[in-house]
Amino acid sequence: MNNSRDYIAVIGGGPAGLAAALSAVNAGCNRILLIERDRELGGILNQCVHDGFGTLGLGRSLTGPEYAAHYIDEVIKKPEIEIVSNTAVLSLKKNRRIIAVNQSGLLDIKPSAVILAMGCRERSRFQTVIPGFRPAGIFTAGTVQRLINIEGMLPGEKVVVLGSGDIGMIMARRLTLEGAEVRGVFEIAPRPGGLTRNIVQCLYDYNIPLHLSHTVTFIHGKKRIEGVTIAPVDQNLNPLSDKEFDVECDTLVLSVGLIPENELSREAGVELDPLTGGPFVDQHMATSVPGIYAGGNVVHVYDLVDYVTGSADKAGLGAADYIKKKLKKGSARLLPGFNVAHVIPQYLSLPLEQTLEIFLRVKEPAENVKIRLSCREQFIFEKKERIVRPSEMIKVKIPLDFINSIQRNDQITVSVE
Amino acid sequence: MTKSTVEIIHELFSDNKLDSFNLKISESKGTVFLEGNVDRWDQAVMAGHLAGSLRSVTAVVNDLMAADTVPELFIRTAGEDRLIGHADVVVIGAGVIGSAIARELSKFSLDIVLVEKESDVCCGASKANNGMVHSGIIQEPDTLRSKLNIRGNMLYENLCRELAVPFYRSSLITLIMKEEELFLLDLVKARGDALDIPIEILSREEALNLEPSLTPDLKGAFTAPSTAMTSPYKLTIAYAENAVENGVKLFLNTEVTGLKAERGKLTRVVTNRGSFTTRLCINAAGIYADKVAEMAGKREFTIHPRKGELILFDQVDFENHAKIPTGILAIGQDPYTKGGGSMVTTDGNPEWGPTAIETADREDTSVTLEGINRIIDKFNSVIPGFNPQKSIISFFAGVRAATYTEEFHIKPSASMKGLINVAGIQSPGLAAAPAIAEMVLELVAAEGFELIENKSFNPVRKGQLRFKSLPLRKKKELITRNPLYGQLVCRCEQVTEGEVLDSIHRPVPALTLDAIKRRTRIGMGRCQGGFCTPRLLLLLARELHLPLEDISKDGPGSELLLRPTKLKPD
Numbered sequence: 012m013n014n015s016r017d018y019i020a021v022i023g024g025g026p027a028g029l030a031a032a033l034s035a036v037n038a039g040c041n042r043i044l045l046i047e048r049d050r051e052l053g054g055i056l057n058q059c060v061h062d063g064f065g066t067l068g069l070g071r072s073l074t075g076p077e078y079a080a081h082y083i084d085e086v087i088k089k090p091e092i093e094i095v096s097n098t099a100v101l102s103l104k105k106n107r108r109i110i111a112v113n114q115s116g117l118l119d120i121k122p123s124a125v126i127l128a129m130g131c132r133e134r135s136r137f138q139t140v141i142p143g144f145r146p147a148g149i150f151t152a153g154t155v156q157r158l159i160n161i162e163g164m165l166p167g168e169k170v171v172v173l174g175s176g177d178i179g180m181i182m183a184r185r186l187t188l189e190g191a192e193v194r195g196v197f198e199i200a201p202r203p204g205g206l207t208r209n210i211v212q213c214l215y216d217y218n219i220p221l222h223l224s225h226t227v228t229f230i231h232g233k234k235r236i237e238g239v240t241i242a243p244v245d246q247n248l249n250p251l252s253d254k255e256f257d258v259e260c261d262t263l264v265l266s267v268g269l270i271p272e273n274e275l276s277r278e279a280g281v282e283l284d285p286l287t288g289g290p291f292v293d294q295h296m297a298t299s300v301p302g303i304y305a306g307g308n309v310v311h312v313y314d315l316v317d318y319v320t321g322s323a324d325k326a327g328l329g330a331a332d333y334i335k336k337k338l339k340k341g342s343a344r345l346l347p348g349f350n351v352a353h354v355i356p357q358y359l360s361l362p363l364e365q366t367l368e369i370f371l372r373v374k375e376p377a378e379n380v381k382i383r384l385s386c387r388e389q390f391i392f393e394k395k396e397r398i399v400r401p402s403e404m405i406k407v408k409i410p411l412d413f414i415n416s417i418q419r420n421d422q423i424t425v426s427v428e
Numbered sequence: 429m430t431k432s433t434v435e436i437i438h439e440l441f442s443d444n445k446l447d448s449f450n451l452k453i454s455e456s457k458g459t460v461f462l463e464g465n466v467d468r469w470d471q472a473v474m475a476g477h478l479a480g481s482l483r484s485v486t487a488v489v490n491d492l493m494a495a496d497t498v499p500e501l502f503i504r505t506a507g508e509d510r511l512i513g514h515a516d517v518v519v520i521g522a523g524v525i526g527s528a529i530a531r532e533l534s535k536f537s538l539d540i541v542l543v544e545k546e547s548d549v550c551c552g553a554s555k556a557n558n559g560m561v562h563s564g565i566i567q568e569p570d571t572l573r574s575k576l577n578i579r580g581n582m583l584y585e586n587l588c589r590e591l592a593v594p595f596y597r598s599s600l601i602t603l604i605m606k607e608e609e610l611f612l613l614d615l616v617k618a619r620g621d622a623l624d625i626p627i628e629i630l631s632r633e634e635a636l637n638l639e640p641s642l643t644p645d646l647k648g649a650f651t652a653p654s655t656a657m658t659s660p661y662k663l664t665i666a667y668a669e670n671a672v673e674n675g676v677k678l679f680l681n682t683e684v685t686g687l688k689a690e691r692g693k694l695t696r697v698v699t700n701r702g703s704f705t706t707r708l709c710i711n712a713a714g715i716y717a718d719k720v721a722e723m724a725g726k727r728e729f730t731i732h733p734r735k736g737e738l739i740l741f742d743q744v745d746f747e748n749h750a751k752i753p754t755g756i757l758a759i760g761q762d763p764y765t766k767g768g769g770s771m772v773t774t775d776g777n778p779e780w781g782p783t784a785i786e787t788a789d790r791e792d793t794s795v796t797l798e799g800i801n802r803i804i805d806k807f808n809s810v811i812p813g814f815n816p817q818k819s820i821i822s823f824f825a826g827v828r829a830a831t832y833t834e835e836f837h838i839k840p841s842a843s844m845k846g847l848i849n850v851a852g853i854q855s856p857g858l859a860a861a862p863a864i865a866e867m868v869l870e871l872v873a874a875e876g877f878e879l880i881e882n883k884s885f886n887p888v889r890k891g892q893l894r895f896k897s898l899p900l901r902k903k904k905e906l907i908t909r910n911p912l913y914g915q916l917v918c919r920c921e922q923v924t925e926g927e928v929l930d931s932i933h934r935p936v937p938a939l940t941l942d943a944i945k946r947r948t949r950i951g952m953g954r955c956q957g958g959f960c961t962p963r964l965l966l967l968l969a970r971e972l973h974l975p976l977e978d979i980s981k982d983g984p985g986s987e988l989l990l991r992p993t994k995l996k997p998d
Contacts, residue, residue: 110900113915114912115914132954133958135955135958137820137956140817145793150961154959161962162962162976164976165990166988234981274920
């Protein structure tokens with residue numbers, strides 16, 4: 012690493028951290044510290060041995076490790092990027108002071124800018140409030156993925172999957188391939204939580220039953236899980252206790268949601284959006300704390316890695332610009348309107364200088380809808396969309412012409428009608 | 429003519445609509461025996477309680493069978509007569525009580541064996557307890573529960589200092605929610621004065637000033653400043669470790685299967701792994717204490733399990749939570765939550781509960797949705813600014829080992845000389861534990877044991893190192909000394925590999941995931957082990973020289989992994 016005084020620290024060496032570091036270099040930053048907790052770069056991609064990564068961004072369908080390798084190869088070629096692996100960040104303060112730890116000691120640094128790229132974590136059995144005993148054999152889907160694909164160990168052979176998130180469905184297939192019997196995927200919502208392609212390729216193709224509007228109401232077994240009680244739920248997601256039935260199993264796999272990993276963001280005083288669980292960001296992925304940027308699933312949980320990479324690209328660029336003191340003045344607010352769960356970015360720093368990319372998730376599925384931006388009670392942009400689903404993120408590109416009327420303190424509502 | 433105890437119980441039963449016609453009720457030397465059939469489990473429990481409520485009754489043996497309940501089926505583990513050792517004293521059960529007693533006895537020159545059927549100490553109620561060291565104010569005066577609670581509370585501070593166990597005087601605010609119940613405050617104050625328990629009466633405004641997060645609906649309150657919080661499992665581990673450091677031999681995975689006597693005197697304690705010759709045995713078997721007592725030949729009391737469910741919340745939400753533990757005092761309290769309270773653990777997690785549910789199954793540590801809702805409903809109204817649903821990080825249940833007299837049963841067995849039963853230890857058992865150990869020591873002396881001081885007894889235990897709470901300079905030094913303290917294994921609680929290895933190699937070794945968790949907090953954070961579980965499995969397998977599939981959550985039967993995959997990379 013050269014001795015430039017200004018440098019960026021990237022926290023996390025998964026897809027977001029890798030992309031952010033590369034994009035910051037491409038934007039002219041000549042000193043970057045990439046801090047990774049694990050021994051190797053790549054993050055959770057390393058355990059995702061299935062394919063489907065990179066279809067949008069690279070035009071190829073790669074496995075997780077292949078997708079990671081594509082970026083790692085680039086990163087290690089860049090002399091501007093110093094990789095510090097096996098190093099965990101313990102603390103991040105508002106003034107950007109970072110304390111990290113590894114086997115050689117403590118790292119106590121104060122970079123000129125920080126990019127948060129810590130990714131997300133899985134919701135636990137307790138956060139989902141599944142009553143019953145606390146036996147062995149209850150795992151989140153990501154933990155099972157690591158146990159099987161990295162450690163080479165099968166946790167059990169009679170499996171119930173709760174939640175139809177993508178990793179849950181992918182693990183249902185993986186467990187089946189390993190000789191386990193997946194007795195069903197149960198989803199509390201009336202529709203699947205993951206991508207359509209995963210329902211087809213992971214469940215239908217392997218005859219794994221998917222039960223919508225069902226949930227686990229009790230966990231049986233004192234030492235190892237012996238079974239679960241399952242109940243259908245009504246429209247308000249309340250279990251119908253008179254229709255409960257038991258399913259015997261030795262393993263319960265949970266795929267009940269992901270939460271952006273924001274312990275460090277919170278410590279640094281970064282304002283978090285209760286709708287996403289991640290920080291409020293502007294179109295350059297700047298958080299509320301000057302010099303702290305965020306990219307990837309730490310902002311909100313994307314459905315495709317290509318989007319993670321894209322959002323981290325912006326964070327890298329934003330942080331590089333911040334160091335070059337290209338500061339923006341004033342901001343407008345983007346708000347979720349009708350049938351919109353949340354929208355990224357939540358803020359727009361002015362003046363807007365190029366095509367704006369926004370991401371949103373709908374609350375309810377719908378067909379033949381219009382995505383509309385309105386400002387001061389006037390529609391400023393409109394785009395048709397044939398099918399929208401809560402499980403699939405919607406990306407909208409808005410040319411500058413439509414939005415250069417936006418002024419300071421404007422509130423722009425995004426709705427899907 | 430005065431009525432006999434049996435007659436009074438018959439009357440009590442009929443007053444409470446319990447058909448006692450078919451029931452056989454007998455009494456001998458203060459112990460009441462109930463036999464026969466009832467329709468429901470709660471009737472069996474009520475019958476036991478009615479009998480136990482009489483002042484003249486010192487114990488209840490309740491053999492009532494409930495038609496709605498599967499009878500307890502005990503498949504006794506096979507005993508192994510082969511002699512594996514001799515001990516002056518065998519203590520059964522390494523919960524907080526057994527461990528406290530073992531440590532107390534280790535102050536004297538005795539060969540002490542502590543046996544525990546589980547894979548770690550503190551596997552029963554001692555691990556699933558809210559950690560409150562009560563002041564003693566709510567206990568009926570002149571009971572053992574009252575006396576030992578008050579004495580135990582006094583002993584705590586010094587004890588926790590010696591054993592390096594977290595402890596703080598948290599105080600406790602108890603709220604009165606109805607105008608017409610404010611008179612209770614005077615009664616509480618009078619009891620406090622009589623028993624020398626400090627009590628302060630607060631007006632509504634004073635209470636709200638002291639703890640602004642409380643509901644403005646409260647009418648009055650009192651504080652009991654001597655109330656404290658500790659970590660029940662850390663205390664138990666510390667007691668057991670200090671006992672082992674002072675010569676006590678701990679046998680884990682060792683279940684007592686029988687007691688042998690000659691001419692009415694204890695000679696042997698038989699376990700699944702072999703037997704010990706001994707003259708004295710202390711039964712601190714918790715929820716199974718009546719079953720162990722029965723091994724002396726006769727049933728002397730019955731334990732009726734009472735489950736308590738607790739909810740733990742995320743540390744980050746502490747700022748919206750009451751800082752001082754809070755309870756409610758009312759006439760005719762909700763029997764399902766009895767006391768219970770909101771408090772903050774010594775690790776900074778807000779904690780609500782417990783419930784109080786009579787259960788036929790001694791090992792029913794399940795948490796029900798009703799239990800969770802009951803707790804949330806109750807304390808939501810006490811701390812309205814806290815959002816429990818959003819903050820839940822874990823929930824668990826413990827089973828109280830209550831007797832029907834609802835009193836501690838600490839006395840020598842009537843059936844076998846050399847056996848001392850320390851049973852019925854429910855709330856405030858944790859607070860009373862140090863005083864119970866003292867009392868048992870007196871009973872041991874009364875058995876004719878000569879107690880010679882153990883000159884080498886060291887009351888001080890070195891606590892386990894906690895990387896996260898060290899200042900930066902110390903962290904740095906530590907990593908220089910041992911780089912493994914720089915290797916993070918648990919991200920949420922920031923636990924390092926060095927600490928995990930420490931816990932595996934301490935005087936009471938941590939051999940399971942849960943055992944390491946209790947000692948290091950690994951997996952206790954908001955991801956609840958999602959991240960660290962695979963890493964911890966590898967560490968344990970490496971340190972214990974075991975294949976991965978033998979590593980368990982909490983002992984045999986709770987292994988986490990089945991077998992290697994078809995294409996295990998190697």
